[in-house]
Amino acid sequence: NAGVMQNPRHLVRRRGQEARLRCSPMKGHSHVYWYRQLPEEGLKFMVYLQKENIIDESGMPKERFSAEFPKEGPSILRIQQVVRGDSAAYFCASSPPQPLAYEQYFGPGTRLTVT
């Protein structure tokens, strides 16, 4: 049973470019979450999605960041016009439906470096 898959594992972008991070949840999981881990900081929640719905985006920066989880295919975290401060590890997690939605399983992460 494959775990949460993320790709790419490493992504290098120049300032002003777009970054697209992909996440495929565990089989049977219908909830996806994105977290960011900045150097020397803890994991911070960004967004919580179900298929075709954004449930909670309270941790997403208001500009340049967007996330989707379409009916078919992986969840995508999109960062437009990247800046150096976006350099971080971005983790995706998935969980079963309620009432076990708090049991989140994490992928290996995408390390974004903005040059």
Place this chain on the structure above:
Amino acid sequence: TQLLEQSPQFLSIQEGENLTVYCNSSSVFSSLQWYRQEPGEGPVLLVTVVTGGEVKKLKRLTFQFGDARKDSSLHITAAQPGDTGLYLCAGDRGGKLIFGQGTELSVKP
């Protein structure tokens, strides 16, 4: 303001010693998770505690959820070098996990 405070932040011990990591909050959580993260990897879920006062054991690891569901502890008995890593507690807020800053554990042979 850190909603979940973990202590200690760093811990370096010898193989065979016991240790306890604490996770404290002024807020109530419906559940609390403990994760372990190794460099370059994602956090791995160790345990979930849901009921106040609950105690769960995972081999040499014992997890406890406070009666008021505001705090938790992780106790490791007879630590081994393989236990080295970053231990994270996380409280559930309606699907959103709030993480502590982590405890970096180093077990020397």
